[in-house]
Amino acid sequence: MKLHHSSQLAVHALVAALHLLVAPRPAQSAAGVVISNKPADGDTIYVDRDRSISLSCRPDMNKQVYIKRDTSDPRVLMIFVNNFKDDDQGRYYCRYMNQLVNPPEVVSEDYINVRIIQRIEINYAPTEQWIPFNKTSTIFCSFKGSDISVAWFFNSQPIRTGGRYTINPLQGLIISPSLSSDQGTYVCQARSTGSDFMDVNIVVRVFHKPEITYGPVIKYPAACINNGMDCYLKCMATGTPVPQVIWYRAQDRNRPLHLYGTNKYFVDTRANVGELRIAMAEFLKDDDTYICRAVVTSDVIREITADMYTEAEIDVVVHLIPQFRNYQAMMNREVRLGDTVELVCEVYATSSPLDLQFQKYGTYAPYVMGPQPDDSRISIRRSQDPVDGRVHRLHLEIKRTVYLDSWNYTCMAVNPAWNSTLNGTVMVLMQPNLTSNNVSMMYGWLRNVTNITCISYGLPHPQWRWYRQFAEIPPYTDNGTYRIFTWDYEIYSQSWLQVYPDYGIERWVFDRYICNASNRIGSGRHEMMFYKASVPGPPRVTVVSTTASSVQLDVQPPAEDGGMHLWYYELTYSALSGQLTWYGPVQFALNSDITIHGLMPSTDYSIRVRARNAVGVTADNMQLPLQIRTKDRGSPDPVIFLSSNRSTYPYSQTLRWKVPVNGGDPLVGYEIRVRPVFYDPARRAITGYKGGWILYRPPFYNPYLSEYRVTDLEASTWYEAEIKALSRVGESQTQRTVFLTAAPDALGRPDRVLSRAPPALAPSWRGALLTAALLAARLPLTGGFL
Numbered sequence: 001m002k003l004h005h006s007s008q009l010a011v012h013a014l015v016a017a018l019h020l021l022v023a024p025r026p027a028q029s030a031a032g033v034v035i036s037n038k039p040a041d042g043d044t045i046y047v048d049r050d051r052s053i054s055l056s057c058r059p060d061m062n063k064q065v066y067i068k069r070d071t072s073d074p075r076v077l078m079i080f081v082n083n084f085k086d087d088d089q090g091r092y093y094c095r096y097m098n099q100l101v102n103p104p105e106v107v108s109e110d111y112i113n114v115r116i117i118q119r120i121e122i123n124y125a126p127t128e129q130w131i132p133f134n135k136t137s138t139i140f141c142s143f144k145g146s147d148i149s150v151a152w153f154f155n156s157q158p159i160r161t162g163g164r165y166t167i168n169p170l171q172g173l174i175i176s177p178s179l180s181s182d183q184g185t186y187v188c189q190a191r192s193t194g195s196d197f198m199d200v201n202i203v204v205r206v207f208h209k210p211e212i213t214y215g216p217v218i219k220y221p222a223a224c225i226n227n228g229m230d231c232y233l234k235c236m237a238t239g240t241p242v243p244q245v246i247w248y249r250a251q252d253r254n255r256p257l258h259l260y261g262t263n264k265y266f267v268d269t270r271a272n273v274g275e276l277r278i279a280m281a282e283f284l285k286d287d288d289t290y291i292c293r294a295v296v297t298s299d300v301i302r303e304i305t306a307d308m309y310t311e312a313e314i315d316v317v318v319h320l321i322p323q324f325r326n327y328q329a330m331m332n333r334e335v336r337l338g339d340t341v342e343l344v345c346e347v348y349a350t351s352s353p354l355d356l357q358f359q360k361y362g363t364y365a366p367y368v369m370g371p372q373p374d375d376s377r378i379s380i381r382r383s384q385d386p387v388d389g390r391v392h393r394l395h396l397e398i399k400r401t402v403y404l405d406s407w408n409y410t411c412m413a414v415n416p417a418w419n420s421t422l423n424g425t426v427m428v429l430m431q432p433n434l435t436s437n438n439v440s441m442m443y444g445w446l447r448n449v450t451n452i453t454c455i456s457y458g459l460p461h462p463q464w465r466w467y468r469q470f471a472e473i474p475p476y477t478d479n480g481t482y483r484i485f486t487w488d489y490e491i492y493s494q495s496w497l498q499v500y501p502d503y504g505i506e507r508w509v510f511d512r513y514i515c516n517a518s519n520r521i522g523s524g525r526h527e528m529m530f531y532k533a534s535v536p537g538p539p540r541v542t543v544v545s546t547t548a549s550s551v552q553l554d555v556q557p558p559a560e561d562g563g564m565h566l567w568y569y570e571l572t573y574s575a576l577s578g579q580l581t582w583y584g585p586v587q588f589a590l591n592s593d594i595t596i597h598g599l600m601p602s603t604d605y606s607i608r609v610r611a612r613n614a615v616g617v618t619a620d621n622m623q624l625p626l627q628i629r630t631k632d633r634g635s636p637d638p639v640i641f642l643s644s645n646r647s648t649y650p651y652s653q654t655l656r657w658k659v660p661v662n663g664g665d666p667l668v669g670y671e672i673r674v675r676p677v678f679y680d681p682a683r684r685a686i687t688g689y690k691g692g693w694i695l696y697r698p699p700f701y702n703p704y705l706s707e708y709r710v711t712d713l714e715a716s717t718w719y720e721a722e723i724k725a726l727s728r729v730g731e732s733q734t735q736r737t738v739f740l741t742a743a744p745d746a747l748g749r750p751d752r753v754l755s756r757a758p759p760a761l762a763p764s765w766r767g768a769l770l771t772a773a774l775l776a777a778r779l780p781l782t783g784g785f786l
Contacts (some may be wrong), residue, residue, distance in 0.1 A: 001732065003474075004433075010013075013259070017707040018613050024056045024290075026379075028282065029522060032096070032108040032110075033057055033058065033059055033094050033095070033096045033109065033110050033526075034057070034059075034060065034094075034110050034635075035055060035056065035057050035060060035094050035110045035111070035112045036056040036154060036323070037053075037054075037055050037056060037057055037112060038056075038110070038112050038570030041242070042106050043111065043113055043189065044112070044113035044114075044115060045112060045113070045114055045115075046115050046117040047084045047114055047115070047116055047117060047657075048084070048116070048119070049084060049085070049086075049116050049117070049119075050083055050084065050085075050172070051083075052080065052082040052084065053079065053080070053081050053084055053114065054078055054079065054081065055078065055079045055092055055094075055112065055114075056077075057076050057077045057078070057079075057094030057110065058077070059096075059339075060552040061062055065292075066531075067713075069501050070248055073228050076372075077094065081114075084114075085116075085396060086116060088116075089114060089115050089116055089413055090113070090263075091111050091112070091234065091415070092111060092113075092114055093110070093111045093698060094109060094110045094111070094460065095108070095109040096108040102766075104438075105454060108489070111173045117196070117516075118145040118147070118148075118192055118196075119145065119188050119192075119676060120143050120144070120145045120148060120191075120192055120196050120197065120198045120600075121144040121145060122143060122144075122198070122200065123142040123143055123144050123525055124140055124142050125140060125142065125143075125172075125188060125200045125202065126140065126202070127143040127200070127202055127203060128202070128203050128205075128686070129202055129203070129204050129205075129716060130181065130204050130205050130206075130241075131175065131178045131204060131205075131206055131207060132178065132207045132209075132307060133178060133179070133180065133206050133207060133208050133209070134178065135172065135176075135177055135178060136175070136176040136178070137174070137175050137178040138168075138171055138172050138173070138174050138604050139172045139174075139175070139176075139188075139204055140171060140172040140200060140206045141172040141173065141188035141200055141202065142169075142170055142171060142172065142191045143198065143442075145192050145196075145408050146189070147190075147192055147729050148169065148190050148191065148192050149169070149190070149191050150169045150188065150189065150190050150191075150452075151189045151190060151191075152165075152167060152186060152189070153186065153187035153189065154184060154185075154186050154187075155184050155185060156187075156202055159173065159268050161512045162246045164176055167423070170624050173186065173188070174190070174352065176448040177678075178206060180205055180206050182204065183202075183204060183205050183206045184204060184226070185201060185202070185203055185204070186201075186202045186203075186204055187199055187200070187201055187202070187622055187696050188200040188202060188633060205240065205241070206240065206465075207240060207241075207296075207307070208239050208240040209218055209239060209307040209310065210237050210238070210239035210243035210294035210295065210296055210308075210309060210310045211237060211238055211239060211294070211310060212235060212236070212237045212292060212310055212312050213234060213236050213237060213238050213313075214234070214236040214274075215233070215234050215235035215274070215292060215312070215314070216232060216233055216234065216235040216290065216292040216312055216313070216314040217233070217234055217235075217314065217449060217691075218232065218234075218279040218316070219232035219233060219247050219275070219321065220232055221233045222225070223283050224278070224286075224316055224317065224318050224319060224416075224417070225281065225318065225319050225320070225321055225417035225418060226281065226282060226283035226318050226319065226320050226321070226417075227282075228280055228640065229281065229316065230260075230277050230278060230279050230280065230722055231277070231278040231281035231316065232273070232275060232276070232277055232278075232284070233247070233276040233277075233278070233290060233292075233316070234274060234275050234276075235247075235274040235276075235292035235294075235312065236271060236272055236273070236274045237271045237274060237292075237294030237310070238271060238446075238633050239271075239294065239296065239482070240272050241296055241706075243271055243294040243295055243296050243297075243728045244269040244270075244271065244294070244295050244296075244297060245268075245269050245271055245273070245292060245293070245294055245295075245421045246258070246267070246269060246293050246294075246295055246309075247267050247268075247276040247290060247291065247292060247293070248291040248293060249266070249288045249289070249290055249291070250288055250289035250290070250313070250737075253290055255389075255652055257276065258336065258754070260688065264278065264279055264280075264581070265277070265278060265279070266279065268515075269295065269391075270721070274292065274294075275550050276290065276292075278316075280659075281443040281594075282318060283318045283319075283320055283350075284318070286316065286318050287316065287317050287730075288316060289313050289314070289315050289319055289340070289557055290313065290315075290316050291311050291312070291313050291315060291500070292311060292312050292313075292314070293309050293310070293311040293733065294309060294310045294311070295308065296308050296309065307483070316520070317350070317352055317416075319349070319350045319352070319415055319416050319417030319418075320348070320349050320350045320351065320390065320415075320417065320587060321350045321417050321420065321623065322347050322348070322349035322354070322413035322414070322415060322417070322418060322420040323347065323349065323393075323419040323420070324345070324346065324347055324411070324413070324420065324422045325347070325348055326346040326425050327422075329343065329344035329346065330343055330344065330345060330411065330423075330424030330425075331424060331425060332425050332427065332429065332717060333424065333425065333426050333428070334427045334429055334565070335398075335401050335428055335429065336400075336401075336425065336428075336429050336430075336521075337401060337402070337403065337428055337429065337430040338400055338401060338424060339401060340397065340398065340399045340400070340401070341397075341398050341401055341405075341426055341428075342395060342396065342397045342398075343358070343395070343409055343411075343424045343426065343680060344393055344394070344395055345358070345394040345395075345396075345398040345411030345413075345422060345727050346391065346392070346393050347391075347394075347395065347413045347420075348391055348392075348416070349392065349413060349415055349417075350390060350415060351384075351389070351390070351392065351614050352411065352415070352416075353415065353416075353538055353675065354392060354410070354414070354415045355412075355413070355414040355415070356382060356392060356394040356412070356413055356414075357394075357411070357412045357690050358380055358394060358409055358411055358412075359410050359499070360409055360410075361407060361408040361409065361410055362407075365495050366412065367380045367396070368380065369381070369382070375398045377398055377400050377712040378397070378398050378399075379396075379397050380394065380395065380396060380397075381394075381395045381724050382394050382395070383395065384501070384605060394411060396424075396780065397588060398426065401428045402492060403428050403430055403433070403457055403458050403712070404429065404491065405426055405428050405460070406427050406428045406459050406490075406491045407425075407490065407491070408423050408424070408425055409423070409424045409425070409426060410422070410423050410424075411423075411424065413697075422538070422698070427459045427460070427602050428458075428459060428462070429458075429459060429518065429520075429521050429525060430456050430458040430459070430461045430521055430524070430667060431458060431522025432456040432457070432493075432517035432518065432519060432523060432524040433453070433456060433457045433458050433524060433525060434454060434456050434515070434517060434524045434525065434526040435524075435526075435647070438453075438454060438455060438526050438528075439528065439530050439670045440527070440529065440532050441528065441563075442528055442529070443530075443531050443532070443533035443562075443563035443564055444499060444501055444510070444530060444531075444533060445501065445520075445532060445533045445534070445614075445615045446501050446502060446503060446506060446530065447500075447501070447502060448500075448501070448614075449498055449499070449500050450498070450500075450501075450530070451496045451497070451498050451499075451530055452496065452498075452513055452515075452530060453494065453495070453496050453497075454494070454495050454497075454500060454515035454517070454526055455492055455493070456492060456493045456494075456524065457491065457492045458492075458519070458521070459491060459519075460519045460520065460521075461493045461519065461735060462493055462517035462518050462519045462523070462524075463515070463516060463517070463518055464486050464493075464495040464515065464517055465485070465515070465516040465518075465521070466484055466495070466497045466513065466514070466515055466516075466718050467513065467514040467515075468511050468512070468513055468514075469511060469512055469514075469729070470514075473497070478517040479501055480500060480502075481499065481501075481502070481505065481509065482497060482498065482499060482500075483497075483498040483500040484496070484497055484498070484626075485498065488593070489647075493517065495515060495517075496691055497513060497515070499530065501532070506532065506673070506769060509530075510530050510531055510532045511529075511530060512527060512528070512529055512530070513527070513528050513529075514526070514527050515526075515528075520664065520760075523633060524690070529652045529776055530564055530732075531560050533563035533564050533611065533613075533614070533615050534560075534562040534563065534615055535562050535612075535615050535616040535617060536558045536560060536561045536562045536564075536600060536611040536612070536615075536616050536617075536618055537558035537559055537560035537561075537562070537615050537618060537622060538553070538558055538568060538609075538610070538611070538622050538623030539555050539556060539557060539558050539569060539609050539610070539611050539618070540556040540557075540558065540559075541553055541554070541555050541556075541607075541609045541626055543626070543628055544552045546628060546629075546631060547630065547631055547637075547661045547663065547664070548599075548601035548602070548630050548631045548632060548634055548661075548662075548663050548664025548665075549597060549598060549600070549630065549631050549661060549662050549663070549664045549665075550595060550596060550597045550599060550630075551595070551596050551602060551605070551607070551628055552593065552594070552596075552628070553594040553595070553596075553607070553626075555569055555588075555594055555609055555611065557611070558588070558611050558618070561613060562613055562615055564613040564614045564615055565613060566590055566612070566613050567612045567614070568587045568588060568589055568590060568611075568612055569584035569587070569590065569594070569609055569611055569612075570584070570586070570587055570588075570609070570610045570611075570612060570617060571584055571585060571586050571588060571594060571607070571608070571609050571610075572584030572597045572606050572607075572610075573583045573595075573596060573606065573607040573608070574605065574606050575600065575603055575605055576604040576606055576627075577603055577604060578752065583608070594609070597661075598769060599632060600630065600664075600719065601632055601633040601634075601665070602628050602629070602630060602631070602632050602633070602661075602662030602664075603629065603630050604624070604627065604628070604629045605629070605630070606625040606627055607625060607626040607627075607628070608620070608623070608625045608626070609626070610623075619684040631664065632663070632664065632682055632731055633663065633664035633665050633715075634663040634664060634729060634730070634731040635729055635730035635731060635732055636660050636662050636663045636667060636725040636726070636727050636730075636731070637661040637725075637732060638660060638724075638725075638732050638733045638734075638735050639658070639660050639670070639723045639724060639732060639735050640657060640658040640735065641655070641656070641705075641721075641723070641737040642656040642657055642658055642738070643655050643656040643657070643707075643739070644739070645737065645738055645739045646739065646740055646741065646742075647739055647740060647741045647742050648742060649741070649742055650712065650713075650715035650741050650743060650744050650745055651712070651713050651714070651741065652709055652710060652711040652712075652713055652717070652741075653709070653710055653721075653739050653741060654707055654708070654709045655672065655707060655708050655709075655720070655723070655733075655737075656704055656705070656707040656708075657723060658706065659703075659705075659706050660725050660732060661702055662725075662727055663727060663729060664729070665727045665728050665729045666703065667700070667703060667725055667726065667727050667730060668700065668727055669694075669697060669698070669699055669725075670697070670700070670705070670708070670723060670724070670725055670726065671695070671697055671698035671723070671724050671726060671731070672695070672697070672698065672721065672722065673693045673694065673695050673696070673722045673723075674693070674694045674696070674707060674713075674719050674720070674722075675689060675691055675694065675720055676689070676690035676691045676717050676718065676719055677689050677690060677718050677719065677720045677721065677738070678690065678713065678718065679718035679720075679738055679740075686738070687721060690717070691765075694710075694712075696708065710769045714741065714743050715741050715742065715743060715744040716740070716742070716744065717741050718738055718739070718740050718743060719738065719739055719740075719741070720736060720737075720738050721736065721737050721738070722735070722736050723735055724736050
């Protein structure tokens with residue numbers, strides 16, 4: 001017989017018992033029963049919910065049991081449970097009863113525990129999660145089911161609790177604190193007692209709160225102005241995930257500007273751009289505090305709402321461009337000399353801030369408020385309209401005006417919107433003043449144009465009239481003799497009478513001329529004498545010194561310069577013996593010494609010195625030539641040392657000297673001697689000698705030789721040097737000097753002699769004679785001769 005048990009039969013697991021009704025046989029012992037579904041390693045089986053099960057109870061195969069049942073196998077008793085529910089869980093018994101006794105007696109029994117398998121279900125485990133940086137963070141992963149154990153893995157490596165990690169089976173993995181390195185892939189693995197398990201892969205990213213890295217600022221200087229221009233604001237941000245930059249106005253902090261749906265606001269929400277364009281910014285209407293908000297809008301972030309955004313503010317004031325009004329208070333302000341004048345600069349503009357300044361055109365700095373430190377006549381003050389605060393006035397007051405106050409004055413108005421300027425003019429009215437910068441004498445000469453000039457200070461600019469004696473020269477005359485030009489400058493006027501004297505009119509063209517300047521205040525006049533200029537008179541020449549080969553002259557300006565400035569002197573000369581040949585002219589500056597070199601000894605010379613100006617040069621008939629005779633041939637003059645007594649180099653010294661007068665015979669060379677000495681700089685005296693003389697005779701190919709380098713010297717040593725000039729007639733007196741060589745250098749002493757002359761080598765007499773012949777035939781370079 002099969003017993004069918006359904007969930008509707010109210011079978012209670014822990015108390016329900018299946019009784020096998022058997023008719024015992026006296027000859028046999030009691031037999032045992034077993035439940036065949038029972039697992040070998042325990043007494044519990046697991047059943048899925050809403051599934052059906054069957055339990056079989058049979059006699060122990062080692063026993064012989066006789067059971068009478070209406071089944072194909074009368075020894076087997078089966079129970080069926082359909083739609084297994086939680087209430088069906090429990091322990092099921094199979095008992096072998098002896099009913100021959102009262103009460104019935106349990107002969108044998110077996111049991112099995114039947115439990116519902118708790119399949120693992122995800123309760124809450126998002127596959128993408130964000131955790132805040134540097135805080136206690138939870139990676140959420142929870143399951144439904146009983147007897148569930150949870151393990152965690154990060155980047156395929158198991159996570160061990162302790163340190164920064166704590167596993168909460170009901171919530172997930174707790175990390176404290178979270179770091180940027182915690183970003184990656186996590187595996188949340190759940191297992192139950194029924195050998196069920198489940199893995200959940202979770203991608204975790206570390207959340208960094210948005211930060212504003214730039215701004216908010218007004219993008220372009222002077223952009224927010226009421227002149228139809230757009231105003232640009234900029235704000236950039238960073239964060240993980242990348243935030244959006246959203247702009248708001250303080251008057252409506254919850255409504256993004258890009259959602260207004262008008263053509264007023266244009267927003268680029270990218271974090272690396274973050275730009276707000278206010279189209280056609282309007283004064284007052286667009287004034288507000290604007291809010292730059294960096295917002296994370298990702299839907300995957302949970303429980304980080306406090307750090308979802310960062311914001312910053314900027315005050316925007318739409319400025320008015322400074323506009324000038326009341327131009328009459330600035331333009332062409334006329335004042336009589338000595339009176340007071342005031343310029344008023346009126347500006348309509350926003351004043352947050354507004355800088356107003358006056359500056360005289362062409363000066364380096366504007367005026368300061370109040371009286372000026374360097375001129376108390378001038379003062380600056382500022383006022384504001386009591387009704388309309390956007391009307392500002394700057395006052396420039398000048399007391400006791402002088403003609404130099406006539407000028408342009410600039411009013412500068414500067415606010416964040418613009419830099420505007422307006423020029424005003426002050427004209428100090430006065431009669432023409434011709435007393436300054438005008439001369440009373442002018443010079444001219446035939447067939448040369450001369451400008452007779454008059455300058456007048458004062459405004460308004462005058463009308464000019466020219467007169468010779470008292471006869472007026474018509475203003476627009478251009479007859480070959482007279483032409484008139486006039487030019488007006490800022491505060492003065494200038495007129496030229498151009499005169500061209502020619503032959504036949506010189507008797508009257510050189511005369512008295514009058515210029516007259518007149519304006520509506522008065523008039524002024526100036527007289528000038530126009531004289532005929534001439535060539536200068538002869539300069540005053542005296543002989544300073546004479547040698548066998550040179551003469552030095554002292555030249556003073558002539559007593560008469562012809563009415564013109566001297567330009568320079570011209571010199572010519574000639575030897576009176578032999579062929580009469582004039583050399584020159586050679587030009588000399590007015591303040592230079594005139595020395596003639598290369599003359600022949602015992603020779604008479606005729607010398608002329610003339611002066612030149614714009615008209616011409618001194619005429620020959622105005623002076624007699626200067627007669628001089630050179631001295632007889634003799635020895636050269638002493639040589640004068642020019643070199644320093646401190647050498648630049650440790651092992652050599654360059655000796656320099658002035659070329660001496662040769663005494664009437666060409667030089668043939670120099671003789672130089674050098675020896676080491678003990679020298680006391682304080683006493684300027686030689687106290688002893690370290691060695692003998694070293695003789696040098698420089699190669700002499702140039703009569704203007706004036707230096708020679710001596711070598712093979714010792715470093716840091718005082719030396720005495722002697723020099724004398726040689727000619728065929730004799731030798732000059734010996735001249736001496738001392739010098740100190742420099743300290744040794746790091747390279748040490750050179751290995752070879754650089755430029756030492758052979759001590760016993762005599763100069764070439766043939767070369768010296770050739771040089772003397774050349775000098776006798778021409779003038780040397782000294783003193784300007786060629």
